[in-house]
Every structure is written in structure tokens, then in C-alpha cells.
Amino acid sequence: MNAVKRLARRGLGTLRRAVRGVSRRGYQRWRRSIQVRIVTWTLCISVIVVAILGVFLMQQVSSALMDGKVKAARLQLDEGLAQVQRDLGNSPEDGGGRLDAVVNRLKARSGPSGLYEVYIRDTSDRFSGGRATNELREESVPRRLREELRHAPTGSRSYTFGKLSYVGRESRSERGLIVGGKTAQFELYYLFPLEQEQRTLTNVARSLAGVGVVLVLLLAAIASLVTRQVVIPVRLAAQGAQRLAAGRLEERMRVRGEDDLARLARSFNDMAANLQDKIGELEDLSQVQRQFVSDVSHELRTPLTTIRIAADMLYENRDTFDDPAVRRSAELLQSQLERFESLLGDLLEISRHDAGAATLDAESLDMRDLVLRTVGDIQGLAERKGSRVVLQLPGEPCMAEVDRRRVERILRNLLVNAVEHGEGEDIVVSVAADRDAVAVAVRDHGVGLKPGEGQMVFDRFWRADPARARTTGGTGLGLSISREDAQLHGGWLQAWGEPGAGSQFRLSLPRVAGAELRGSPLPLVPPGAGDARPLFAELEAGE
Amino acid sequence: MTAGTPDHTLGPPRRAPAPRPGGPSGPRRIPPALLVFAVLTLCVAGCANVPGGGRVVSGKPVERAEQVDDPYVRLIPVRPRPEWGPEEIVSGFLAASASFDDDHKVAREFLAAQTSWRPGLRPSVTVMRNREAPRVVKQTATQAVVKVVGDQLGTIASDGQYRAAAEHIEVSFQLGRTPQGLWRVTGLPDDERAGLLLTQVDVERALRPVNLYFFAPDQRTLVPNGIFLPVVNRRDLPSQLVRALLNGPTSWLYGAVKSAFPPGTHLSGEGVEISKDIATVDLSKEAGTGSVERMSAQLSWTLRQFSEIKRWRLRIGGEAVAPKDMNVTQDVRAWEVNAPDGHEEQVTQSAYGIGGSGFLSTLDGRVPQPVTTGNAWRLSRPAVAPDYQEVAGLTSKGDQVLTAAPLTGSPTPKPLLASSRRGGRFTPPSWGRDGLLWTVETAKDKSWLWVRQRGRPPARVSHWGLSGREVMAFRVARDGVRAAVIVDVDGEPQVQIGRIVRDARGAVDVGSFLPVSSELLRARDLVWRDYGTLAVLGQKDSDTQALPYLMPVSGSAITSLGVGSLGEPRTITAAPGSPVLIGTRASNRNLVCKQRSPRDQFSEWACDIPATDPTYAR
Secondary structure, three states, rough: OOOHHHHHHHHHHHHHHHHHHHHHHHHHHHHHHHHHHHHHHHHHHHHHHHHHHHHHHHHHHHHHHHHHHHHHHHHHHHHHHHHHOOOOOOOOOHHHHHHHHHHHHHHHOOOOOOOOOOEEEEOOOOEEEEEEEEEHHHHHHHHHHHHHHOOOOOEEEEEEEEEOOOOOOOOOEEOOOOOOOEEEEEHHHHHEOOHHHHHHHHHHHHOOOOOHHHHHHHHHHHHHHHHHHHHHEEEEEEHHHHHHHHHOOOOOOOOOOOOHHHHHHHHHHOOOOOHHHHHHHHHHHHHHHHHHHHHHHHHHHHHHHHHHHHHHHHHHHHHHHHHHHHHHHHHHHHHHHHHHHHHHHHHHHHHHHOOOOOOOOOOEEHHHHHHHHHHHHHHHHHHHHHOOEEEEEEOOOOEEEEEEEHHHHHHHHHHHHHHHHHHOEEEEEEEEEOOOOEEEEEEEEOOOOOOOOOOOOEEEEEOOOOOOOOOOOOOOOOOHHHHHHHHHHHEEEEEEOOOOOEEEEEEEEEEEOOOOOOOOOOOOOOOOOOOOOEEOOOOOOOH | OOOOOHHHHHHHHOOOOOOOOOOOOOOOOHHHHHHHHHHHHHHHHOOOOOOOOOOOOOOOOOOOOOOOOOOEEEEEEEEOOOOOOHHHHHHHHHHHHOOHHHOOOOHHOOOOOOOOOOOOOEEEEEEEEOOOOOOOEEEEOOOEEEEEEEEEEEOOOOOEEEEEEEEEEEEEEEEEEEEOEEEEEEOHHHHHHOEEEHHHHHHHHHHHEEEEEEOOOOOOOEEEEEEEEEEOOOOOHHHHHHHHOOOOOOOOOOOOOOOOOOOOEEEEEEEEEEOEEEEEEEEHHHHOOOOOHHHHHHHHHHHHOOOOOOOEEEEEEOEEOOOOOOOOOOOOOOOOHHHOOOOOOOOOOOEEEEEEEOOEOOOOOOOOOOOOOOOOOOOEEEOOOOOOEEEEEEEEEEEEEEEEEOOOOOOOOOOOOOOEOOOOEEOOOEEEEOOEEEEEEEOOOEEEEEEEEOOOOEOOOOEEEEOOOOEEEEOOOOOOOEEEEEEEEEEEEEEEEEEEEEOOOEEEEEEEEEOOOOOOEEEEEEEEEEEOOOEEEOOOOOOOOEEEEEOOOOOOOOOOOOOOOOOEEEEEEEEOOOOOEEEEEOOOOOEEEEOOOOOOOOEEEEEEEEEEEEOOOO
């Protein structure tokens, strides 16, 4: 019993899944394919049109048939009434026999196949309800027709549709047309079975339905064919555009014929060619610029070395200068030269990244050690600023294949930034790891980031506040380089911030160098800080 | 369309220019395709109309013989009304009893609850010529006696046999008042306990003469037995007819014919079922002991009276059986061997007559061709034996029967019988198909029937039903069981039919004569045209002289035969499939008349064969 129930439930579940799957797939196809939509709409509309047309046609045929039948029936009735008048007059002596003979004659014209039945009633005869031919029952003449005739003047004729019933065929009654008329003494009814007409109508209806189905299918096929003619070039164009977007600039569409689609293809090809030219030009230009920057940096280095030697000498001997202004100039020269050097270094680094010359020197390291060492490096700076660095490190090692130099540079950058913008508040550094990835988050409680700044912080030479004093002498390229480094690892570097609530930077790296990163062990928005709409930028390395 | 067709056939080569080298030729193909489409459209549009011409379709002529299942007229009965008095109740009851619908349901409403009356489907019927309006003879507050008087024509027994019996009858109905104050019939006349009292009109409307077929004593020829069967429902009619057949012959033919159905055989299941021209007759297993062939012959001949039955199947005890050398599904016309007229009658046979010089001659052409030579005969009313070996006839005065054999050469007629009574005459001799020669010796109010087997002396038939009447003609039917006579009934010659019974010891009983029709008055001569029809010379109401009529044996209406002057017709002869011949005397010449087109019943008579007393051998 239970097994059966279980089986049934499982079967039901499978069925439901199958139905759901089919409907989902159908919906998807509906969403994605113009062809499916157009064919479906064509089907729906043509079904409606064909149905309306069919009903209309059937009504036409039916009313034409019935009109003909009624006309013939009334003529027959006129003739019958004339004969009744002629043969019976108004007073049949020996009523029965002559009445029988008249009915027989009336019926004889119906032919052996029985086109109609006749019912006649002598209104003056109290003892018989009239004469009917064959098995026809008197009840076949509807009461409403009799009433109508009873109140109508002599010689009037009426007709109606009703059900004919027969003796010995009680279970089966057929539809029929009943016409009736009366002379002074007699009521005469002709009853025409409509079996033949019904059969004709059924046949017509059946053929109409068949034709309609074929027509609808044909329309759907035509719609499918026509949309195919349009959709295939459109699909080809979409594929071409995709490939173009993917960077295959040599992609072109095939031009066939001279129609609109051919024009589309030609325009597309023109566009692609122009794009290719422009992009080539731009690439060349960018290449030249990068090369220029790289060259400039290199070229600056040689005189800088000389300047440096001279400046060092000046600086060491500054106490020998009497003029305090000169001494101050020497100090200034020294500090600005340092800054110039680091700027030059950053520029070289970033031009290396731009040229794609940056390489990953990965080794398996514990992220906690890297964090501890970097924090140790900037501890002095932090104390100077009045900030405390709070570490939240896991108990177990967080091993990852990383480039020590680059990760340290990233961390230092983040920490220096945090100290610089931390307004003397606490700086929280968290490390976490999961099966695939490790993450380091640096949280400060400074001014935070305005909306949209979460992304801009990574732009080159961007500053949160241009008016801010340069206390630490950042080059404006640090975060930019950091992000390049993170991306080199296949990781993410993301920022979150809110005005007044501080900001948080999160570095997420895969445990294995070059593996794809699916998620981060740490949240980008620090717990407790994010409201319903956190302002953050999710910039993924792969994009 | 006419303009399009040549374009279409010649168009492509003429119109299409030579394709340009290397140019696309695709668009150039469209015009012919369009043309084909246009032609097709025109064709289809033409077909969608009612045809306005075309070939001539012909069909076979329909044989409109009178069929049992022809359309009929039914009387619609009326329920008793509360205000009706005793006379009206009786009138209503008599009218309603003519309707067989729903087993006389409406008629039974006229009866008081305790009165039992179930006429059923085979009631006995008293047939009245006319009926006077019912009359109350005694009435109290709660009881009444109503009398109905009228002229009875005859009765139909419950087996369907009609028996003419003209008399004046008087029946009375007892009526009582129900507690609700309604008059109802409480007592029916004795004769009506299980029967009906119908007028002739009612009978003609509600009952239909049909034939049942039984075997003659020769076990080969079938004999029709006409009965009256109520038409309740054309669907049930075949079953009713087969039931009547299984019940055996009516009292009239009882003993004269044999049925092949073993006693106790009845219809099982639904009776006779008809689907698509094929009837299935389902007999109970008692029929298993009977001869399938003989039962099939009887059923085939009985069922062929229905136009809608073309073929049929016999089942006994639920299993289909087939006669020897035949399919299970038999044609209703398959058993011609057992035809009542014999099965070789379709061949047109020569008519014989007495030519101008007194010789027996054939009457095939305009001029009689003598078959005998030698001395001229003084023979009248010749009758040729069916085997063409002998001829019988009368002397011109009719007081002797002569025979002559053989038919060729110069045989001399020899007397066979001579009347010994004063004023005694013989009717023209009649040959049975079994070789018996029949003749009636008759005088005023007396007659004797003689029969002669070849090689034996003539013998008088011991039981002769018309011995007290004068008989003008005596003809044995081709089945050898029935005999038609013209008998003098109270001064009026009347056509009657009787039957011939032979008992085990060979004693012959000819009797049970019944009038066939009361329409024909002075009948003069008659002959069997086929098993269902007599050709009679006689006078109808307004005729001034005897004219030929076809008289159905069933008692249906007689019809006249041919038009035109016939002179003074004296004798008539007919045979199945052969033209009717009439011996007449016009402007002092004896002539034989024949219809110009014998297949047409109303074709004109042509009297141009100089001969007398025409006759057919079979």
C-alpha cells in the first residue's frame, strides 16, 4: 500500500517535473525565438478566423438547405391542400374510405423512398384523430403548430421544425420539418424528415473542419517559412556582432541578393570594417602612448640617477649651508625627488601591466604572515596618525599560491590608504579562507566613499578630495596597480564605502594561482554597516 | 481558360528569351508558374458549381409490383372524453379498435377496468360492409346496452383466413358507469371477446393480404396461401409473416399442402432482422430436423414480398446454415425451381387454337399453322396437355368430352365422357401439371367433377364442394392444389377458389370454395394467368358486355386489361410470361385478339388472327 503510494507520488512528481520542464522550455523558446512567437500568433489568429469563417459558412449552407426544403415543402402542401379540396370537398360521405384513399394518394407522391409523411385530420370527426402514413406518430406534429393553425383563418399555412417520432422506434426520434395547412374542414400536415439534410450538413461540416485544419497548418507553415527567411539573416547578424564584440574584428556577414537583408548585411560589414579600422588606429595610438610613457620613464631614470647623486650630496651637506632657505631647499629637493622616483617606479610598473609584461611569481604562502608583516611595516605610520590596527585572523593557516611582492604591495597600499583616510579611528584587518579562496578585508571608519566613488577609486590619479593635503605622498596610481596585481592573480579587488560610515576594501584571491574565483569568504559590506542599498561596486576581475 | 491553355503549353519556350550568359535565370520562371496557378484556379472554380451539362446517366426501370411493405395509412385513435355518452363511447371504441398501435392501448381505455380484451397482433375480425350508428336500447343511471347493426361481409379468422359470409348482424355492448361518472364498456358481444368489429374500409387500411408458401403434395411446387395480416409496423412485418408461415397453412389449405418446418419450430431472438437488404431469419433448434432446402424455398418465396429484402440468411439454433450448393446468404429469387407456376414458364410458349378449317393450329403468327392433318375436327374449347402428347376438347354442343393423341399427324378425336343427364354440359377440360384432366359435368343446380389420369378411365370425384350449383368453368391452378371456378350463385356467375385435397388412400376432395372478389358481376370465362392472378372475362358495374379483367386471387382490386374494341369476347387464355389471348366473335367472324404490346397492361387489342378458342398448354 505504502509502496504503491510512494510509487504514485514519485510518478506524480516526475510528471509534474516533466510538465514544468516542458513549460519552462517552451516559455524560454517563446521568449527567445521570434519564429516561435510569430508561428504561434499566426496559429491562434488563423484558428479564430477559420472558426468564424466555418461557422458562417455552415450557417449559410444550413439556411440555404432549409430554405430550399421549406419552399419545396410549401409547394407540396399547396398541392396537397388543393387535392384535399378537390377530392373531399367539405363533407365526405363515407368519410373513412375516401380519406384513406386521399392520404394514400398524397403519400404515393412521396415515392417509395419516403420523402415525407402525411398526417391529415378531419376536424368534424370526433371519433378519430385523423390518419397518418406509415409509422408516424401523431405527436410528431407539435402542439404549437396545431394551436397556430387552429386560430388561423382557413387556407393559411404554417411551418415549424420539430422532432418526428414513430411507432416501434420509440427510442429514436429524428428532426423534421413540419408544414401544415387547413381547409374548412381538414387539417393537413406534411412531415419531412431532415435526415438527409443532416447528413449533408455533417459531411459539409466535416470537410470544412478538415479544410480548416489544413488551412491553419498551411498558414503556420507559411509563417514559419517567411520568418525563417527573415530570422536566419538576423541570427547570422547577431552571431557576427557577437564575434565582433568578442574581438574578432575580421568577422563579416555574407551578402546574398539585393534585398533589405542584403542591405543590412552590407551595412553591418561596413560598420565592422570601420570599427576595425578605428580600433586598429586607437590600438596603435595607445601602443605609441604606452611606449612613450615607458620610454619617458626609462629616459628620465638616467638623468634622475645623476640628479639623485647630486641631491644626496646636497642633502648630506645641508648643515654646511648657512642660508636656512638653501638648507630647506635641499631638504625639499630630497623629498620631492623620492616622490618623483616612486612615481616613476609606479609609472614603470603600470606601463609594464599595460604592455602585458607583468608576470606572476607565485609561491604558496600563509596570508596571515603577509598581513602581519605588512601591518608591522605601517605600524609606525598608523601610530603617528593615531589609528589602531585591529587584526582579525583565523586560527589555522590560510595558504594560497600568490606573488609575495605583489600581494604585499596591495596590502600596503590598502593599509596606507586606510590610515590616511581613517581619521584616527580603528582600522580592522580581517583574513578569511574557504576551500577555494582567501580574502583580506581592510576596514576604516573615515569619511567613506560617495556614491559612484567605489569604482572611481581604482582610476589612475584619482583622488577622493583634490584639496586634501598630501601627507603620505601617494602617487595616485597605487590602487590602480593593486587592482592590476589582483587581476593578475585571477582575483578581485573591490571597494565599499558610505559617507560617514567609512569604507572597506576587500581582496579576494583563489587558493590556486590562475583558478577561477567564484566567491569570496568575506562579505564586501562589513556586517552591521550595510543598509538596504549599499553603495558598492562589484568589479570582477574576469570582466 | 480556352485562351489560357495554349499560352500555357506554348508559353515557356516562346516567351523566355535566351538566358543571358551568367545572368540569373530564376525570376524568368515565374510567369509559367503563375499561369499554371491561374488555370488551376479557374478549373477549381468551375468545379464548385452545380453541373450544367455532362453525360447521360441511365438506370434500370423500377419494377413497381405491389409489395407487402408498401406505404400504408394508419388511423390515429382518440381517447374517450369525459362528456361522452354510451353511444359515443361505443362509436369511439369501434373506431379506435381499428388502430393496432401499442397493442390497442387507446381502444382499451374505453373498457371498464375489469373487462379483459386483448386482440393481439392476429385477431379474429368481423368484416362489415357498413355499420349503422350505435343505438341505446336500454339505459339506467349506471348501466346501458348499446346495439350496433350492420351487414357483415365475412370474417377473418385469427389465422388470417378470410371467409366470405354475408349476413345481417346485430351486436350489443354492455356499458357501465364508473364511480367517476364516466361511461365505459363492461361487456363485449360474444363474438368480440378476442376479436374486432371492423368495417371494410378499416380492414383495407389496417390489414394487408399476404401470401404464405407451402408445398403441394408433389413436394416440389409451392402453393400460395393468402392471409390477412395487420400492418402495425413495417419493421415487425417480416417477423409476423414468418411467424404466420411457421404456424402452418390456414384452415382453408390445411391438409392440401405441406410445410417443411418441423412442428414446434418458432422464431428465436429478435425475429427477422434486416440490415442493408439482407434479412436474417433465426429459427429455433427444432428446425434442425427439417430439410434446409425446402425450408429455404418456403422462406425465400415468403420473404420476396418485401421490397427491402433482396437476400437473406437462415440461422437454426443460432448457427448459420446453407442449403446444398448455395451460399449462406441466399437470394430471395433463388428458388425458382419451386415456383407455383413451375419454373420453365418463362419460355414463351406457343398458343393453340382451332384454325379456320377446324384443325388444331398454333397461333404464333398472323396465320394459324395447323399441327394436325386429316379430317377436319368438330372440336371446340381444346386443351393441350402440358406434355404436348394429347389434346382434349368438347363437342360443339358441349355434352361430350373428346380427346385426341398424338398431337402430330392425323389423330381422330375419341369421346371420353358423355353427359347422361338432360341438359347436362361439360366445362372446358383443364389439364393439371401432373397430367390429370379435370372437367365438371353440370346441369341446373347440379354438378359433378370428373378427373382422368392418363391410361385410366375417368372417375368421378367423391367430395365435390359445389355439387349443388351450376358451374360454368373449372380451372386447376398450375400448382395442382387450387382450382378456380365460375359458379352460379343465386343466378349470378361468381368467381370462387377452392382447394384439392388427396388423402392417403387417393380419395380426392375438392371443396372449400371461397369467393375471390365481389367486384366482378357476370363472369364468363376464366383462366389462371399466374399463381396470384386470374384472367377473367366478365362484366363490372357499367359494362354492357364481357371484358377481360385481371383478378388478384388475394382479393385485391381487379384491373381491366387492354383498351379498344373486342367484338364479343367468348373465351380467354393466359399463361405466365405469355400474352393474354381472347377468342371473340366480331362481324360474324371468329377471331383471336392479342394486345399490340403484351407487356403493357393498357395496350390496345388487335383482333386479326382468324381462329377460335385459343389455349396454352402450360
